[in-house]
Amino acid sequence: MLVSENDLLFNLCCLQKRSARKRFRRSILDRWPECAYCGRPKPSTLDHVVAQSKGGTTDKHNLVGCCGECNLVKSDAQWFTWFRSQDFWTLEREERILDWVNQREVETSPPVFTNWMDFETLLLPEAA
DSSP states (O other), rough: OOOOOGEETTTEOOOOHHHHHHHHHHHHHHHHSSTTOOBBOOOEEEESSSOOOEEEEEEEEGGGEOOOOHHHHTHHHHTTHHHHHHHTTOOHHHHHHHHHHHHOOOSSSOOOOOTTGGGGGGGOOOOO
């Protein structure tokens, strides 16, 4: 849905940075209806499975939906070691996290351009 003419760039709908972040965050939380670690419903935060401080990236498959408590307690610990030491550990959740992290799906949504210098990927509008 277009909000204004400023949302159009060469026939592509570009998102404001804030909207892009919200969409990215929502796309992950929608895949995790409960905390990836403890199973509490409706996770409110995203956790880097491999912490950024340990070289992890902010990429879709390095982020899982989790509750604030698990996110805070895990901190930058190695997820596998930390998760296995928790009372709520289950093989099912561990496998789900591993499947998610190792998934390399082809994105079906159009790319979100965050840099206008990516002009080579944009098409000029056709003459009317």
